[in-house]
Amino acid sequence: MAKTSKASPQPAEAKPANTPADIKTLAICASYGNQPSELLEILHDVQHALGHVPESTLPVIANALNLSRAEVHGVVTFYHDFKRAPGGQHTIKVCRAEACQSMGTDHLCRHAEKTLKTKMGGTSADGKVSLEQVFCLGNCSLSPAVLVGDKLYGKVDTKRFDEIVATLGKETAQ
Numbered sequence: 001m002a003k004t005s006k007a008s009p010q011p012a013e014a015k016p017a018n019t020p021a022d023i024k025t026l027a028i029c030a031s032y033g034n035q036p037s038e039l040l041e042i043l044h045d046v047q048h049a050l051g052h053v054p055e056s057t058l059p060v061i062a063n064a065l066n067l068s069r070a071e072v073h074g075v076v077t078f079y080h081d082f083k084r085a086p087g088g089q090h091t092i093k094v095c096r097a098e099a100c101q102s103m104g105t106d107h108l109c110r111h112a113e114k115t116l117k118t119k120m121g122g123t124s125a126d127g128k129v130s131l132e133q134v135f136c137l138g139n140c141s142l143s144p145a146v147l148v149g150d151k152l153y154g155k156v157d158t159k160r161f162d163e164i165v166a167t168l169g170k171e172t173a174q
């Protein structure tokens with residue numbers, strides 16, 4: 001006689017962990033005792049280890065923690081901190097907090113998105129630059145503020161933004 005399945009959330013379909021990303025992800029899950037309550041920490045560690053949270057790791061995590069893939073997917077998509085795709089060679093973080101807002105950061109963000117042809121949280125088509133919004137870089141007196149790597153820029157208008165973007169490739173070439 002066939003057994004009936006339980007009504008609890010269906011864990012993701014089992015899939016052999018055979019890529020380096022899968023193996024790393026499983027090791028991270030194991031380091032947290034495969035505890036579902038540690039999902040956020042696990043996702044942060046996966047992002048730290050792999051640079052983003054690849055779609056392919058979601059069923060691996062779901063299986064390890066005995067969660068459904070939808071549950072893991074829901075958490076990854078809810079928190080904007082998690083990157084779903086690899087970032088660009090450079091990341092430009094534009095502050096959108098109050099002081100920078102009052103100095104025109106919304107206009108700067110629109111310009112940045114138009115120039116790089118990507119939305120906040122995305123990466124330019126050539127893979128060079130990722131664009132991220134942040135909320136206060138501690139440079140409020142020199143708003144609007146922008147952070148590129150560990151270099152902080154103040155009073156960034158659209159012209160200065162273009163200059164910053166233009167220097168990115170050159171810095172890499174040096």
Ligand code: FES
Nearest residue numbers: 095097100137139
């Ligand atoms: S509000 Fe933008 S740096 Fe503080």
